[in-house]
Amino acid sequence: MKKQIVTLTAIAALSVGAATSASASSYTVQSGDTLWGISQDKNVSIESLKGWNNLSSDLILPSQELKVDGQATSEKKADSSTYTVKSGDTLAEIASAHGIPLDSLMSWNGISGYMIYPGETLTVKGGTAAAEKAPAKTAAAPAKEKAPAPKTASAPAQKAPAAASAQSGKTMTVSATAYTAYCAGCSGTTATGIDLRSNPNQKVIAVDPSVIPLGSKVWVEGYGEAIAGDTGGAIKGNKIDVFIPTQGAALEFGRKNVTIKVLN
Structure with missing residues (x-):
């Protein structure tokens, strides 16, 4: 009888362990x-x-x-x-x-x-x-x-480089604002699949693809060389949004006119 009690206790312990694991x-x-x-x-x-x-x-x-x-x-x-x-x-x-x-x-x-x-x-x-x-x-x-x-x-x-080459070397003045990967409703992943939360030092800009093709490398005055890797509902025409890791720095950036050049 005592052996039976010990066996039942062991089975119960194993069952609890299995449930916890599941x-x-x-x-x-x-x-x-x-x-x-x-x-x-x-x-x-x-x-x-x-x-x-x-x-x-x-x-x-x-x-x-x-x-x-x-x-x-x-x-x-x-x-x-x-x-x-x-x-x-x-x-x-x-x-x-x-x-x-x-x-x-x-x-x-x-x-x-x-x-x-x-x-x-x-x-x-x-x-x-x-x-x-x-x-x-x-x-x-x-x-x-x-x-x-x-x-x-x-x-x-094959298509992305072809579209980008049409704009290669083009210089223009655009209105620039800034955004972060932690805004309300943001997933942290760009329209082209770049995970900005895992790569906070990545230089990315949101563009209007009809003006600057997605995937292009773009030099931005005061920001450096970046990838045109994102889009935005308010980014239409000669406007860009530059990615900045922290919200404070993004707010300090404000809105300004900058010169950009499509590199490829």
């Missing part, structure tokens, strides 16, 4: 929670939380069940070596969701800019970046013969 991989959103707060509590990045839970914004709701451990997600994705781009996806989010560096994702798929299109098939699993470059280019070749070039992985990389 619950550690998920979290139920409470009233007042934010993605940033959950990421700090669980010691994971905001982009990882969004990738594991297929979130396209920072909006979360009470009682929502979130995955906070990417191990199970990584195991599920391990047997898939490709990913089909969906509307709203960015390269940074795809790389984070599959646990690979952004530069490796771009290298494996022969992408030199940050533009991707819904319907593209991207390689998200492989060996070294050098080993994966050749298959990526081989896969793009048949697509060129088929005509729907915008659906191939290599098409955006």
Whole structure:
């Protein structure tokens, strides 16, 4: 009888341990929670939380069940070596969701800019970046013969430099303001997939793509050389928004007229 009691106690302890382990991989959103707060509590990045839970914004709701451990997600994705781009996806989010560096994702798929299109098939699993470059280019070749070039992985990389070259060397005066990655409602990720919160020293400007093509390198008076990597609802015509890491410095920047030059 005594042996039976000990056995039942051990089973109960194991059951409790298993339940604790299972619950550690998920979290139920409470009233007042934010993605940033959950990421700090669980010691994971905001982009990882969004990738594991297929979130396209920072909006979360009470009682929502979130995955906070990417191990199970990584195991599920391990047997898939490709990913089909969906509307709203960015390269940074795809790389984070599959646990690979952004530069490796771009290298494996022969992408030199940050533009991707819904319907593209991207390689998200492989060996070294050098080993994966050749298959990526081989896969793009048949697509060129088929005509729907915008659906191939290599098409955006070819189009962006062409658009940028049309403006290369152009100098103009623009109205400049500043913004940060931590404003209300901001995700911290630009329209071209640059994670500004993880790269606070990156020099990026928001532009009107009809004036300055996305992906261009632009010299900005008083700011230096930057990437035209973002857009904004109020950025129309000869206006730019320069990224500055801190809110105080962004407010001090104010609004001013500056000279810019499109480098490529």
